Amino acid sequence: MNSKQVIQMENENILATYSRLPIVIKNGKGCMVYDPEGKSYLDFVAGIAVNLLGYGYQPLIQAIIEQAQELIHASNLYYTLPQTQLAKDLTQVSGFDRVFFNNSGAEANEIALKMARFYGRRKYGNRYKFITFSQSFHGRTFLTLTATAQEKFHHDLEPLVNGVSYAEFNRIESVMKVIDDETCGIIVEPIQGEGGIFCSDPSFLHQIREICNERDIILIFDEVQCGMGRTGKFFAFERYGVKPDIVTLAKGLGGGLPIGAVLVNEKIVSITRKGDQGSTFGGNPVCTKAAQVVVRTIAQDDFLKNVVESGEYLQQQLHQIQQKFRDLIQEIRGIGLMWGLQIPGKAKLIVEKMLEKGVIVNAANDDVVRLLPPLIVGKKEIDQMVHSLDEVLLDIQFTNKVAGLK
Numbered sequence: 350m351n352s353k354q355v356i357q358m359e360n361e362n363i364l365a366t367y368s369r370l371p372i373v374i375k376n377g378k379g380c381m382v383y384d385p386e387g388k389s390y391l392d393f394v395a396g397i398a399v400n401l402l403g404y405g406y407q408p409l410i411q412a413i414i415e416q417a418q419e420l421i422h423a424s425n426l427y428y429t430l431p432q433t434q435l436a437k438d439l440t441q442v443s444g445f446d447r448v449f450f451n452n453s454g455a456e457a458n459e460i461a462l463k464m465a466r467f468y469g470r471r472k473y474g475n476r477y478k479f480i481t482f483s484q485s486f487h488g489r490t491f492l493t494l495t496a497t498a499q500e501k502f503h504h505d506l507e508p509l510v511n512g513v514s515y516a517e518f519n520r521i522e523s524v525m526k527v528i529d530d531e532t533c534g535i536i537v538e539p540i541q542g543e544g545g546i547f548c549s550d551p552s553f554l555h556q557i558r559e560i561c562n563e564r565d566i567i568l569i570f571d572e573v574q575c576g577m578g579r580t581g582k583f584f585a586f587e588r589y590g591v592k593p594d595i596v597t598l599a600k601g602l603g604g605g606l607p608i609g610a611v612l613v614n615e616k617i618v619s620i621t622r623k624g625d626q627g628s629t630f631g632g633n634p635v636c637t638k639a640a641q642v643v644v645r646t647i648a649q650d651d652f653l654k655n656v657v658e659s660g661e662y663l664q665q666q667l668h669q670i671q672q673k674f675r676d677l678i679q680e681i682r683g684i685g686l687m688w689g690l691q692i693p694g695k696a697k698l699i700v701e702k703m704l705e706k707g708v709i710v711n712a713a714n715d716d717v718v719r720l721l722p723p724l725i726v727g728k729k730e731i732d733q734m735v736h737s738l739d740e741v742l743l744d745i746q747f748t749n750k751v752a753g754l755k
């Protein structure tokens with residue numbers, strides 16, 4: 350089936366909730382993906398921070414095949430080795446005490462918030478409120494959507510879930526304004542992804558940690574997008590030297606298979622009861638076996654060293670581009686292999702023009718071009734992406750000048 354036929358079939362059968370780009374992705378290798386006609390695209394989005402090891406990574410494929418042959422699913426009514434082994438790998442690499450597995454980022458955050466509320470209710474009786482931050486994104490269940498402090502996601506869904514207050518990202522004074530004796534949890538993305546790539550100030554996270562320690566409030570880091578090696582450390586919290594009570598993972602954890610995880614410390618272990626949470630598919634043998642390959646690969650020093658080096662090179666190249674296009678690029682933000690270019694009103698146009706040149710980038714919104722390449726990306730791919738970006742920005746600059754002359 351060709352691209353046109355796939356798109357037509359989709360339009361006739363899939364509920365239209367996505368504004369998709371007009372390409373069909375059929376297969377991939379390394380940092381490249383291909384459409385049914387064989388046209389190639391360099392992928393700087395990686396399924397939105399999912400395909401960390403790129404496409405067609407043989408050890409991952411092999412592990413999935415072998416596990417599928419042995420056992421695809423067993424209920425959580427029973428014990429299975431892949432799930433248990435992955436939990437052990439994750440507790441070892443993180444220093445957290447226990448893990449709960451589920452299927453997605455939204456679910457991981459929903460469960461993390463529930464655990465914070467269990468803690469607040471069981472230890473203090475009256476604590477049930479959460480604090481979340483401007484520009485955040487935590488998922489699309491009712492609670493995580495409420496926790497997502499971006500109005501555009503709330504339209505036509507009111508009333509939202511009770512007990513969520515919003516503070517300003519990187520402004521500790523605004524936390525102090527909304528915190529009270531009924532607060533049980535604070536959730537924050539160390540680096541905000543969907544909001545447009547905004548990094549926490551280290552002092553901000555340290556201060557939140559102190560406040561949570563003083564008041565015995567559960568601190569949750571949502572590392573669904575910024576975790577799993579993307580910052581050059583396995584966890585973003587390691588970059589900041591601030592450890593939360595709960596960290597959530599999903600996206601890249603399964604290397605492309607759907608899995609989420611909630612990693613918790615002793616505080617949560619101490620109040621957890623049988624029956625608090627469950628999941629039909631959470632910890633599925635195939636997904637956990639795949640995640641094991643991802644976790645063990647990323648945890649290697651050499652792997653993370655490449656993320657740091659490629660990240661630094663990308664940062665340098667982006668700053669050079671910014672020097673050249675000062676009239677267009679207002680700001681460049683990011684860390685490791687997670688970058689945002691603030692280009693007001695032009696992000697979607699740039700995404701379209703880059704696609705025409707065979708490079709996939711993303712618009713976090715109409716003002717921010719977002720780059721989230723596979724973590725195996727190297728200098729060659731970065732040069733190709735930057736070269737195309739340079740051409741696209743030159744075109745836009747020229748069009749602006751001509752428009753100005755008219």
Ligand SMILES: Cc1ncc(COP(=O)(O)O)c(C=O)c1O
Pocket residue numbers: 397453454455456458486487488489538542543571572573574575599600
């Ligand atoms: C930081 C963050 N949290 C949660 C989510 C939701 O994850 P999922 O789409 O797997 O539910 C996302 C998705 O973009 C995210 O970026």
